[in-house]
Amino acid sequence: MPHPLRTRAFRLLFIGRTLSLLGDAAIPTALSLAVYLATGSTAALALVLACAMVPKLILLPLGGVVGDRFNARTVALTTDLVRCATQLFVGLELLGGAPRLWQIAVAEAIGGAASAFAMPTASPLIIGTVDATGLLRANSLMAVVNSATRVAGPALGGTLILTAGPGWAFVLDGASFAVSAALLSATKVRHVPIPRRSVLSDLKEGWSEVRSRDWYWTSLIAHAAWNGAAAVLMTLGPALAVREMGGKAVWIALLQTGAIGLLLGSLLAGRARPRRPVLVANLGLATYALPLGLLAAGAPAALTIAAYGIAQAGLGFLGPVWDTSVQSAVPAHALARVTSYDWLLSLAAMPLGYVLAPLAASAWGAEVPLAVAAVAVGAACLGTAAVPGVRHFRAPAAKSGTTQKDHPGVPA
Secondary structure, three states: OOOHHHOHHHHHHHHHHHHHHHHHHOHHHHHHHHHHHHHOOHHHHHHHHHHHHHHHHHHHHHHHHHHHHOOHHHHHHHHHHHHHHHHHHHHHHHHOOOOOHHHHHHHHHHHHHHHHHHHHHHHHHHHOOOOHHHHHHHHHHHHHHHHHHHHHHHHHHHHHHHHOOOHHHHHHHHHHHHHHHHHHHOOOOOOOOOOOOOHHHHHHHHHHHHHOOHHHHHHHHHHHHHHHHHHHHHHHHHHHHHHHOOOHHHHHHHHHHHHHHHHHHHHHHHHOOOOOHHHHHHHHHHHHHHHHHHHHHOOOHHHHHHHHHHHHHHHHHHHHHHHHHHHHHOOHHHHHHHHHHHHHHHHHHHHHHHHHHHHHHHHHOOHHHHHHHHHHHHHHHHHHHHOHHHHHEEOOOOOOOOOHHHOOOEEO
16 A cells, blocks of 8 residues: 555645645734734734634635535635735734734635635545545544644744744745645646536535435534534633643643644554444544543543543544545545535534633533533534444445545445
């Protein structure tokens, strides 16, 4: 089985995605600090973040249609150029010394809209550059890079902020998108075109592909519950760590342990060959109930930190296994639309958690929303085991040299 990086097309894609992920990972730290220093207002930061998120949520289904209608390479290259321009603009605004909030908000909104078209192209780009035998390895490599950049990105962003200012983090991100676009322009990506119809018809067909697979849509509910629970933990966890678990160092240790767990889970996924991939991945995701429950119960910090590392390892394992299962089971011509619904549910659940967690905590204490989130994510993920399609799903054994189109996955 040849390694995916021996394939020139995937190698170029991998390098470009690695650079853009690293640049993106430095942005949250730089953006939050830059907006707060410029305005002195947390409400202003919330406005900018909302401007980036709302267009993304609204346009994701349309992004899936575009990703299926056109070559994923063309769509990804175009969105890379758009995001290059918006990040360079924000960087120059910050470097100018008198940044204007409304211009930064507009630029982030345009970047968020571009992300809605870029995100559904991730799977089509992989299946368009890798044979079916290399899908799991390719997805694992992408997941490992994503995990590693989550560790290195904040450190890179912090270094740039302290030494050169937050504006240079945006300039670096813009440059990473420019390099990614250049590499994509030299990459050949296979594409299965779809008949030209109305956008509404394409959206309906994509939803029909989702609805016809019980293993898929029930897993999406579980994944949405996980994202909502993660938002609850990220909202309430820092305050609990500072007040009751020993201070800021505990929260930092928890996040770093989680990042290491995420990386280890991604590495494990590249070597594992579970007979029931969707079932095993969802059961691993259910471990997120552990740190939530321990936080709610006031457990010792060391135990909670270890549980969070295990939970993030479950997430790291799920990513490549889930992506490979979807890529093998969904027809190539509908893959971008199907994955866009996955992203839509996942992203929509997080703002819900951000809003409800502090409201519930102020009414009943932080323990209640944490415990509810633990029950919800545990029940949703473990509950998928009752779904026949989840239990019986088998990833196909593809022969060397075949593509995803040759071997669509089927529940046994």
